Amino acid sequence: MKLKEYQKIVNKNIKQENKIFNALISFLIGGLIGLLGQVFVTILENKFYMPLSECYMYLMILLVTISSVLTGLGIFDEIVSFCKCGLIIPTTGFAHSMTSAAMDNNEEGLIKGIGSNIFKLTGSIILYGITIAFFLALLKGVIM
DSSP states (O other), rough: HHHHHHHHHHHHHSSOOOOHHHHHHHHHHHHHHHHHEEEHHHHHHHOOOOOOOHHHHHHHHOOOOOOOHHTTTTOHHHHHHHHHHHHSSSSHHHHHHHHHHHHHHHHGGGIIIIIITTEEEEEEEHHHHHHHHHHHHHHHHHOO
8 A cells, every 4th residue: 555545544534623623722721720820829819918929839739739630530631632732731731741650650669660750751841941941031131
């Protein structure tokens, strides 16, 4: 079978996704997470008189905990199949990738399994995030 014939068969049998609908769902879900996060921060700031930086810290802890628990229960992937990038791009996606790596390698033990593999998926995010933050801080220092 030639490659073109194979590609026709594959294209005929692959479910085509509606990209506009997916973008709209991602936008709405990401916006909803942002809105709920802002409500949470506002409640902490106004009702408990916490500094804003501390409120955001608790928000990040809450998002990481929720996504890690949902990943551990096997629910997060099902939710992501509907929510698309609106759920995996924020902090929740970072926590999900760490929890997934830890769960996949837990049979090998704490050191060789979880410890050496937990940042396998997220290591590049940390590396490039820190690198870009460093250069942006330098740029800000030069400009100001």
